[in-house]
Amino acid sequence: MFAYAVRRLIISIPVLLTSTFLVFLMVSLSGDPLADLRARQPPPPESVLRAQAHELRLDQPMLERYWHWISGIPRGDFGPSVQNINIGHELWIRFGVTMRLVLLAVLLAAIIAGVVGVVSAAKQYSPTDYALTGLGFLFLAMPVFWFAILLKQLAVNINLQTGHTIFYTIGDRSIETTGGLAAQIGDIAGHLILPTIVLAITSFASWSRFNRASMLEVLSSDYVLLARAKGLPRRQVLVRHALRTALAPMVTVMSMDFAAFFSGAIVTETVFQWHGMGDLLLTSIQLRDVYPVLAWLLIAGSAVILMNLIADLLYALLDPRIRYA
Amino acid sequence: MPSSQPQEDHGPRAVRVAPTTGPSQGPARPDREFTVEARSQSRLILRRFLRHKLAVASLVVFIAVVLFAFAGGAVWHYSYDQLTPDISVPPSLRHPFGTDSTGIDLMAMVMRGTQRSLEIALFVALTATCVGTVYGAIAGYYRGVYDTLMMRFVDLVLTFPTIAVAAILGSQVGTSAGSWFFIGIILAALTWPIVARVVRGSVLSLREKEFIEAARALGARDRRIIFGHLVPNVMGPVIVSVTILVATAILSETGLSFIGFGVRPPDTSLGLLVSQAQTAVSTRPWLFYFPGAFIILIVLSINFIGDGLRDAFDPTTTRVRS
Numbered sequence: 047m048f049a050y051a052v053r054r055l056i057i058s059i060p061v062l063l064t065s066t067f068l069v070f071l072m073v074s075l076s077g078d079p080l081a082d083l084r085a086r087q088p089p090p091p092e093s094v095l096r097a098q099a100h101e102l103r104l105d106q107p108m109l110e111r112y113w114h115w116i117s118g119i120p121r122g123d124f125g126p127s128v129q130n131i132n133i134g135h136e137l138w139i140r141f142g143v144t145m146r147l148v149l150l151a152v153l154l155a156a157i158i159a160g161v162v163g164v165v166s167a168a169k170q171y172s173p174t175d176y177a178l179t180g181l182g183f184l185f186l187a188m189p190v191f192w193f194a195i196l197l198k199q200l201a202v203n204i205n206l207q208t209g210h211t212i213f214y215t216i217g218d219r220s221i222e223t224t225g226g227l228a229a230q231i232g233d234i235a236g237h238l239i240l241p242t243i244v245l246a247i248t249s250f251a252s253w254s255r256f257n258r259a260s261m262l263e264v265l266s267s268d269y270v271l272l273a274r275a276k277g278l279p280r281r282q283v284l285v286r287h288a289l290r291t292a293l294a295p296m297v298t299v300m301s302m303d304f305a306a307f308f309s310g311a312i313v314t315e316t317v318f319q320w321h322g323m324g325d326l327l328l329t330s331i332q333l334r335d336v337y338p339v340l341a342w343l344l345i346a347g348s349a350v351i352l353m354n355l356i357a358d359l360l361y362a363l364l365d366p367r368i369r370y371a
Numbered sequence: 372m373p374s375s376q377p378q379e380d381h382g383p384r385a386v387r388v389a390p391t392t393g394p395s396q397g398p399a400r401p402d403r404e405f406t407v408e409a410r411s412q413s414r415l416i417l418r419r420f421l422r423h424k425l426a427v428a429s430l431v432v433f434i435a436v437v438l439f440a441f442a443g444g445a446v447w448h449y450s451y452d453q454l455t456p457d458i459s460v461p462p463s464l465r466h467p468f469g470t471d472s473t474g475i476d477l478m479a480m481v482m483r484g485t486q487r488s489l490e491i492a493l494f495v496a497l498t499a500t501c502v503g504t505v506y507g508a509i510a511g512y513y514r515g516v517y518d519t520l521m522m523r524f525v526d527l528v529l530t531f532p533t534i535a536v537a538a539i540l541g542s543q544v545g546t547s548a549g550s551w552f553f554i555g556i557i558l559a560a561l562t563w564p565i566v567a568r569v570v571r572g573s574v575l576s577l578r579e580k581e582f583i584e585a586a587r588a589l590g591a592r593d594r595r596i597i598f599g600h601l602v603p604n605v606m607g608p609v610i611v612s613v614t615i616l617v618a619t620a621i622l623s624e625t626g627l628s629f630i631g632f633g634v635r636p637p638d639t640s641l642g643l644l645v646s647q648a649q650t651a652v653s654t655r656p657w658l659f660y661f662p663g664a665f666i667i668l669i670v671l672s673i674n675f676i677g678d679g680l681r682d683a684f685d686p687t688t689t690r691v692r693s
Contacts, residue, residue: 065527076540187670189622191629192645192663199652308532313626317649327535328630331542339539343531350530 047362054358058351065351069343070112079104079128079334101126102336115340125337129330133341136326141345143218144315144322148307150238151245152353156300158250160289163257163296167265168284179258182251190310194244194317201240213240218320241314249303249310256299260292294364301357304350419683426679429672436669440485449476451483451639462657469657471647477661480639485665487551487640488621492669494555495562495620496613502559503566504609508597510567511574522571525564533561533623538632551640554633558620565619566612573605607684614677618670625666641666 079102083090096105103111103126115125124133162182166175185193201213214220214237219230264270265288273283312324323342330338410418421427449455449466458474460466468477510521540557577583578601586596625642627633634640641662648658 061523061527061530064523065530068527069531072536073539077542183671183674184667186674187618187667189625189629189642189645189663189666191626191642192659192666195645195649195652195659196663202653302529305530305532309534309623309626312532312534312538313630316630328538328632331538331632334542343535343539346532346535347530350532354530 047359050362051359054355058355062348062351065347066116066344067112069340069347070115073336073340073343074108074111077334079336082334102128115337119344124341127330127338128333128335129338131338133338137323137338137341137345140321140323140326141349143320144308144311144324145349146234147218147238147241147245147314147320147322148311148349150242151249151310152300152304152307154242154246155250155253158246159253159257159296160293162250162254163261163292164284164289166254166258167261167288167292168280170262179255182254185247186251188248190244190248190313191317193248194241194314197240197244198317215240216319218315218318218322237318241318241320244314244317245307245310249307252303253296253300257292257296260295261288264288264292290364294361297357297361297364301354304353304357305346308346308350416683420679423679423682425675426682429675429679432668433672433676436485436665436672437489440482440489443482444479444486447476447479447482449479451475451479452637453479459655461655468661469655471655471658472651477658480644481641481661481665484639484641484644484662485669487634487638488624488642488666489669491551491555491558491624491634491640492617492620494552495558495624496616498555498559499563499616500566500609500613503563503612504570504602504605506563507567507570507572508574508601508605511571512578512593512597512601514575518571522568525567528561528564531561533558534626534630536561537623537627538630541627541632551634551638554624554627558623558627562616562619562623565616566609569608569612570605573608574601577601577604607680611677611681611684614673614680618673618677621666621670621673 078084080095080098083095083098099105103114106114118125122134124137127133162178166178169175198215201215205211205213205215218237219234220237265284270283270288273287274280278287308323311322312327314320315322315324316328323346326338327342329335330342444450453475455466455470455474455476457466457470459472460470462469466476466478468481470476471480506521506525510518537554537557541554583596583600586600591599621641624633624640625645628635628640628642629646631646634643636643644662645659645666648655648662652659
């Protein structure tokens with residue numbers, strides 16, 4: 047298992063390196079960072095433009111700029127920014143904020159998908175199955191932002207009705223937190239509830255449908271029949287025999303959706319006014335601030351590649367044949 | 372989506388694809404005791420699709436939405452940029468969807484927004500499908516190093532969050548008249564790998580089939596084998612992935628417009644309408660519910676149509692249909 051993990055890790059290094067180049071190429075070609083400065087009235091003197099271009103390394107040829115950028119990253123230098131922020135430091139904080147939302151949502155979605163898939167498959171063509179399938183289709187069709195606003199409004203109404211702040215609807219944490227560590231963690235967890243639900247509910251449906259299909263396939267196999275025939279309780283057969291086998295293909299499907307979680311997180315964070323990665327990205331794009339955007343893509347891409355790696359390892363754990371292939 | 376379609380092609384298509392393999396089927400056909408009308412493959416697929424009630428109903432709904440979006444503007448007596456004296460009116464007979472705070476009729480705006488969103492989605496689906504099909508077919512046909520490199524690139528494109536990359540590229544587009552076209556190109560550039568993966572998977576197994584071997588033995592060139600024999604036979608999975616792409620594109624475009632990097636005013640799209648209604652959920656809820664309901668209606672019907680098509684093209688999956 048360990049050797050397999052190392053092998054997979056080594057394979058993902060060239061992928062990551064290629065993606066840095068691709069990202070750099072894309073962002074460099076996507077527009078002129080000085081366009082706003084040039085368009086300013088009265089036009090700024092040539093010396094200012096040149097100084098700014100030098101500051102942003104625009105006077106260097108592209109390959110040199112790429113090398114300059116990529117070689118700075120191991121030292122924690124992500125390049126200059128027009129927002130006067132330390133990109134590495136700022137992004138690290140934002141990354142923590144967004145990742146706790148993304149990871150929790152992936153986990154919640156996986157649990158919901160597992161339960162819904164098993165229940166639907168066990169009671170195939172029952173009213174429960176139809177209801178769950180229908181709900182799944184509905185959530186699959188629901189735009190993240192629409193559901194987020196709906197849930198936020200619902201929470202605001204509940205808060206108004208009861209006169210207490212039961213649900214936090216704005217921000218990733220309270221501005222002033224009193225009390226010790228436990229109170230702070232509680233505060234952060236409270237702010238996480240609604241966005242996590244939004245992200246999980248809008249993404250679990252494709253997984254649960256897949257899980258249902260593979261559960262049905264497994265349930266009709268001989269070894270499940272044998273397990274039932276030798277008198278094992280139905281619940282044990284479903285969970286321990288069938289689900290473990292059915293989960294392996296679902297993990298593959300899950301790993302393809304991780305990038306979508308980041309897309310969903312950007313939109314969800316916008317609705318709940320979080321200071322996460324989404325906010326940093328959108329602000330940087332608006333200011334045509336190139337280096338934070340580059341760093342953002344690099345970090346998000348790496349996170350997705352890492353999550354894919356974990357999914358691969360999980361697959362190998364569920365299906366021992368993979369490890370020795 | 373494994374394509375088991377070709378295995379069932381013992382009928383008309385197998386004969387059509389490899390006519391030379393059947394010399395035994397001479398001119399003297401024995402008279403049949405029972406007259407059975409021969410059905411073409413496409414007729415069979417159509418019959419199977421029509422049996423899927425939900426899919427047919429969804430198709431009707433989808434066509435209705437398309438008519439509403441593209442023909443509605445010509446019929447409806449308000450325009451999406453016309454200020455009426457009725458300000459912030461809830462849904463009524465005059466304004467079935469109500470009006471916004473400047474008096475613009477919401478139904479006219481929803482028509483226009485749906486039209487934009489559908490235009491972008493259909494454009495994305497068509498472009499991405501063509502690119503993805505050719506790319507996937509080439510990768511699957513040549514296998515080996517080409518395949519590995521090409522599919523690594525596909526993996527790479529799929530590691531980036533669509534909305535983030537589209538926002539970066541789309542930030543330069545601005546408010547020009549043809550901007551929806553650029554948004555379409557950007558989204559297509561990010562979604563074609565979905566089709567490429569599906570097609571490559573099907574082609575990998577198809578290329579080992581006898582009719583391909585026969586074509587090769589006859590001296591057909593690679594291009595003819597790929598476009599004449601392989602691509603027509605992966606049409607089933609490809610058409611299903613078109614529906615997936617339309618749904619994905621609608622959700623991406625509306626999300627992009629929602630965060631301000633997609634369709635921009637004075638033009639409008641369903642995502643932009645929801646975004647503008649964000650602050651009015653409690654005071655003028657109709658502004659929020661109608662555009663959202665249309666997004667859900669479109670994606671829901673497209674998904675059901677896709678489900679019906681999948682069953683029609685590949686009846687073996689019907690047993691475990693969800």
